[in-house]
Amino acid sequence: MVTISVCMIVKDEEANLSRCLNSLKGIADEFIIVDTGSTDKTKEIAESFGAKVYDFEWTGDFSEARNFAFSKASCDYIYSADADEELDEENRGRFLKLKEDLLKLDIDIVQMYYCNQLAFRTVYNYDRELRPKLFKRLRRFVWEDPIHEQVAIDPVICNSEIEIIHRPAENHAGRDLESFRKAISEGRYLSKRLHNMYARELMMAGTKEDFIKARSFFEDSLKDNNRSIDEIKEACCVLAHIAVIADDTKTLLKCSLKDANTEMSSEMCYELGEYYYGQKDYDEAIIWFFNAAYECESILDLRKSKELPRLALAKCYRALGNDEQAADYEREAAEVEKEE
Structure with missing residues (x-):
């Protein structure tokens, strides 16, 4: 079975974080929590789940914070999560099955369904959308084609049936x-x-x-x-x-x-x-x-x-x-x- 690092960037998420991390227990092999300036109990909650917590000075750039979180991961795959997401039991089962299947497959990115958008007046106009959520941490490069050979650079992407419930506590x-x-x-x-x-x-x-x-x-x-x-x-x-x-x-x-x-x-x-x-x-x-x-x-x-x-x-x-x-x-x- 492959190992998975859950990487998150958070700030003042004490209302959501426990629910999110609980839904990932047994799936995640490590939690990487990057905090961008919480003043509530977010960091204490993360530590109670055994997470590795890092402080990151907010620059206004989400990509910088995500890249920093990814740089701290050590497992085979990285699952990028937000604190206002959760998995129900059915989709926890699907995720655990996926961990077994990935051991036999050479997959770079797994897409999952992001759900429940319309219920919370998010910026999206659809309720269910495939998004890339799971990423291979280290990618192997191989040569392909018997002549005029080249390195395969397109990622191998697969779509899963896993549904992630989006349940924000506030509008961002x-x-x-x-x-x-x-x-x-x-x-x-x-x-x-x-x-x-x-x-x-x-x-x-x-x-x-x-x-x-x-x-x-x-x-x-x-x-x-x-x-x-x-x-x-x-x-x-x-x-x-x-x-x-x-x-x-x-x-x-x-x-x-x-x-x-x-x-x-x-x-x-x-x-x-x-x-x-x-x-x-x-x-x-x-x-x-x-x-x-x-x-x-x-x-x-x-x-x-x-x-x-x-x-x-x-x-x-x-x-x-x-x-x-x-x-x-x-x-x-x-x-x-x-x-x-």
Whole structure:
């Protein structure tokens, strides 16, 4: 049976850590806990499980902290975990079986299902997603092909049926948004994936202040010829939201037209609905909220095509004195939310 190092970076996780480590007992051969500045009992809890605890000064870079944790591992494989994750008994059994199977296989990375996302309003719009979670610590390099031989450099990846339950005790959006701002202030260029994650985090959990602080970055995205159509649409949605806050009709028009160059997003329709609702033009607001709910698809925040525009439609009909229609949309919003 292979050995497994569980590597984690933590801060103030006393509410979650015991549950996570308990679910990994018998699977982990060592716990590597990298603490980035806890002021609660996180480190004491980790030590009670026999973990090797290391202090790491937080730099605002999650990759640096993860790499430091990985550098301390000594087992065959490294399992990268977060404190708000856990395994139930069925998936503990699957993981133990995997440990046996890996002894016979040459696998570099094992993917597992990350579950329960929608229940806690995370930045992801899906409830079950395969993610790389288990990594071979030392990789063998071998030559392949009988002629024009080369070293095999593509990792061998397998998908498992293991499901990890994500159960956060709090929303980390504020921390994550600050990390985005720090990276941008240091002159780092956000990749397409991070551009999407920044826009998504803002649309799903950002405060008014978070949006204002993000404005110049997304304005620059619109001028960046290297940004894709998807990134331009993401930037337009963020800037449209800021325009509605600031009652900036010119910017709202510019962003909505750019978004409409391709299929219009639910987020943009929703912002237009909010704008007209603020102008007390309820009939026009209804058109755009209806489009958000029934005619378009979301690109950042799934709820902007689900319960939120339906609740907004109810709000408009109540303002028009049509309580019966409003109640219908409220019921539909509740049903859609349950489906998620």
